[in-house]
Amino acid sequence: MPRPDVPDLVERARRGEARAVARLISLVENGVEAGAGDAGTADLRAVAAALAPHTGRAHVVGLTGPPGVGKSTSTSVLVGALRAQGRRVGVLAVDPSSPFSGGALLGDRVRMGEHATDEGVFIRSMATRGHLGGLAWATPQALRVLDAAGCDVVLVETVGVGQSEVEVVALADTTVVLLAPGMGDGVQAAKAGILEIADVFVVNKADRDGAAQTVRDLRHMMSLDGGAGGWERPVVPTVAARGEGVDDLVAALDAHRDWMDAVGERRRRRIARAESEIQAITLERVRSRIGDLSGGSGLTGLAERVVAGELDPYGAADELAGTVSGR
Amino acid sequence: MPRPDVPDLVERARRGEARAVARLISLVENGVEAGAGDAGTADLRAVAAALAPHTGRAHVVGLTGPPGVGKSTSTSVLVGALRAQGRRVGVLAVDPSSPFSGGALLGDRVRMGEHATDEGVFIRSMATRGHLGGLAWATPQALRVLDAAGCDVVLVETVGVGQSEVEVVALADTTVVLLAPGMGDGVQAAKAGILEIADVFVVNKADRDGAAQTVRDLRHMMSLDGGAGGWERPVVPTVAARGEGVDDLVAALDAHRDWMDAVGERRRRRIARAESEIQAITLERVRSRIGDLSGGSGLTGLAERVVAGELDPYGAADELAGTVSGR
Numbered sequence: 001m002p003r004p005d006v007p008d009l010v011e012r013a014r015r016g017e018a019r020a021v022a023r024l025i026s027l028v029e030n031g032v033e034a035g036a037g038d039a040g041t042a043d044l045r046a047v048a049a050a051l052a053p054h055t056g057r058a059h060v061v062g063l064t065g066p067p068g069v070g071k072s073t074s075t076s077v078l079v080g081a082l083r084a085q086g087r088r089v090g091v092l093a094v095d096p097s098s099p100f101s102g103g104a105l106l107g108d109r110v111r112m113g114e115h116a117t118d119e120g121v122f123i124r125s126m127a128t129r130g131h132l133g134g135l136a137w138a139t140p141q142a143l144r145v146l147d148a149a150g151c152d153v154v155l156v157e158t159v160g161v162g163q164s165e166v167e168v169v170a171l172a173d174t175t176v177v178l179l180a181p182g183m184g185d186g187v188q189a190a191k192a193g194i195l196e197i198a199d200v201f202v203v204n205k206a207d208r209d210g211a212a213q214t215v216r217d218l219r220h221m222m223s224l225d226g227g228a229g230g231w232e233r234p235v236v237p238t239v240a241a242r243g244e245g246v247d248d249l250v251a252a253l254d255a256h257r258d259w260m261d262a263v264g265e266r267r268r269r270r271i272a273r274a275e276s277e278i279q280a281i282t283l284e285r286v287r288s289r290i291g292d293l294s295g296g297s298g299l300t301g302l303a304e305r306v307v308a309g310e311l312d313p314y315g316a317a318d319e320l321a322g323t324v325s326g327r
Numbered sequence: 328m329p330r331p332d333v334p335d336l337v338e339r340a341r342r343g344e345a346r347a348v349a350r351l352i353s354l355v356e357n358g359v360e361a362g363a364g365d366a367g368t369a370d371l372r373a374v375a376a377a378l379a380p381h382t383g384r385a386h387v388v389g390l391t392g393p394p395g396v397g398k399s400t401s402t403s404v405l406v407g408a409l410r411a412q413g414r415r416v417g418v419l420a421v422d423p424s425s426p427f428s429g430g431a432l433l434g435d436r437v438r439m440g441e442h443a444t445d446e447g448v449f450i451r452s453m454a455t456r457g458h459l460g461g462l463a464w465a466t467p468q469a470l471r472v473l474d475a476a477g478c479d480v481v482l483v484e485t486v487g488v489g490q491s492e493v494e495v496v497a498l499a500d501t502t503v504v505l506l507a508p509g510m511g512d513g514v515q516a517a518k519a520g521i522l523e524i525a526d527v528f529v530v531n532k533a534d535r536d537g538a539a540q541t542v543r544d545l546r547h548m549m550s551l552d553g554g555a556g557g558w559e560r561p562v563v564p565t566v567a568a569r570g571e572g573v574d575d576l577v578a579a580l581d582a583h584r585d586w587m588d589a590v591g592e593r594r595r596r597r598i599a600r601a602e603s604e605i606q607a608i609t610l611e612r613v614r615s616r617i618g619d620l621s622g623g624s625g626l627t628g629l630a631e632r633v634v635a636g637e638l639d640p641y642g643a644a645d646e647l648a649g650t651v652s653g654r
């Protein structure tokens with residue numbers, strides 16, 4: 001396969017060409033999977049470098065919540081509401097439990113059927129391909145692709161379940177936690193630490209018994225919370241299947257974005273996320289350099305000396321750190 | 328508190344002084360918990376360096392299995408059988424779910440009552456003190472303390488439950504998996520990946536209904552397994568509460584140790600473990616150096632440039648790796 005022309009792809013993605021967007025995300029995914037020294041790694045780095053000047057504009061919104069709460073439906077109607085206002089929208093459906101990745105999943109087409117032919121919407125499924133680490137690494141870069149492609153809002157929806165939800169949602173500027181009445185969700189969510197990460201609550205299926213009570217309970221909790229940092233977290237009732245309350249949700253998302261920008265919170269969150277990302281890449285690089293060493297100065301040689309009692313593991317780590325850093 | 332005289336403590340531990348052994352393990356635990364630059368870290372390093380020449384002799388045996396299978400009782404009778412042969416024994420009871428650590432736990436005294444006053448036995452409970460990582464780091468060093476103290480065999484028993492069992496047992500030369508009849512253990516153990524890690528199986532409570540069947544099933548599985556690497560994993564029926572079968576278990580442990588030494592497997596396992604340990608210490612050191620940096624060349628400065636679009640995260644990691652390694 002010929003090496004991709006990354007600057008050209010980025011230019012075309014910036015003009016909104018869906019195929020270029022899809023290709024860049026694939027390059028990111030493949031690069032994260034590739035070993036050091038592989039051409040895929042070079043492509044990933046080229047994509048990251050070419051994207052950098054064109055990112056930082058999109059409002060990244062994460063949606064999470066227990067299974068069955070209506071995340072997919074909510075994402076779909078949210079896309080519709082944002083498109084009705086003329087905004088460009090990206091959707092990353094992240095499924096830590098699925099081995100399937102790519103933009104052509106049947107599930108996506110069916111689920112997002114009404115948006116599939118809309119040129120103002122980019123939809124992409126991402127999956128683990130065997131290790132969750134890969135997903136955690138690829139997702140921030142995929143977000144940057146959609147950002148550079150001119151998306152005003154990027155929705156990150158976690159499919160599947162697990163604590164990975166919390167990690168993935170940590171990529172967002174604004175995190176929406178969806179709950180539904182009568183699912184014992186309050187308790188479950190509290191256990192999973194999911195209440196703390198919410199900037200906006202949605203009580204979906206608000207036409208069901210108990211919905212009003214769930215909304216009241218949450219609003220009471222949030223008022224006690226006292227609006228930590230100046231933001232009292234809103235609770236928005238919706239019936240996503242009928243599109244009810246979705247404009248209120250859009251308004252809540254915009255209000256949170258405006259509040260963050262006014263007090264500098266969005267910048268603070270983005271810096272903290274970039275710190276985590278840079279540190280993870282650096283440590284991975286050190287790990288990879290360690291793996292490349294061989295002979296007596298390599299890991300196995302040092303381990304042999306530890307087993308022989310000639311060296312302790314802390315002394316061995318000193319030698320290894322010196323070798324890896326070239327000192 | 329005055330700084331400890333580590334070489335003196337190691338000398339006293341080698342002569343079998345229980346208080347010196349306990350103090351060294353405490354220094355290890357405190358050192359692992361301490362931040363970089365703390366005196367505790369220096370003590371930990373001094374202990375590791377002083378121990379190195381005196382380690383590598385003990386046979387490290389890990390015992391694991393589902394809750395209720397009789398791990399504590401089996402450990403206790405195993406201590407008795409080894410002591411009856413005049414061997415010195417160390418016991419590390421590792422409880423990833425408990426916040427309590429130290430040698431004076433009431434539970435230990437009661438449980439190991441008959442051995443508590445035996446000068447040929449060292450018993451120590453280790454717990455997480457809040458993070459499992461700490462336990463994973465401290466345990467190999469604690470094993471080295473008991474090794475240097477002249478223990479012929481060190482038993483590592485995992486108390487509590489969870490996947491951490493597998494990690495902790497990965498410290499052992501020989502891993503014993505305990506099962507019991509009529510607990511659906513076979514399936515559970517297979518799920519947890521616990522069958523693969525076994526070098527020796529014990530079917531405890533062998534006087535119960537179904538025990539003979541469990542033993543037959545396991546032996547059949549092991550014969551199909553074909554003795555991977557030349558070791559056909561034995562299945563030893565025991566009734567630990569009455570001491571039955573414990574001499575067979577001791578014989579199986581010795582046979583596994585002799586087989587490992589004959590084919591070089593013990594050395595291979597120890598080198599692999601030392602590799603993991605050295606790599607973990609090195610990466611932690613890099614992480615700590617990153618945390619020490621500040622200003623424009625530090626993590627926050629780089630993250631600010633990434634957020635501003637002046638730099639991509641991979642370029643930032645290049646700069647950070649260069650700074651950390653002093654190049």
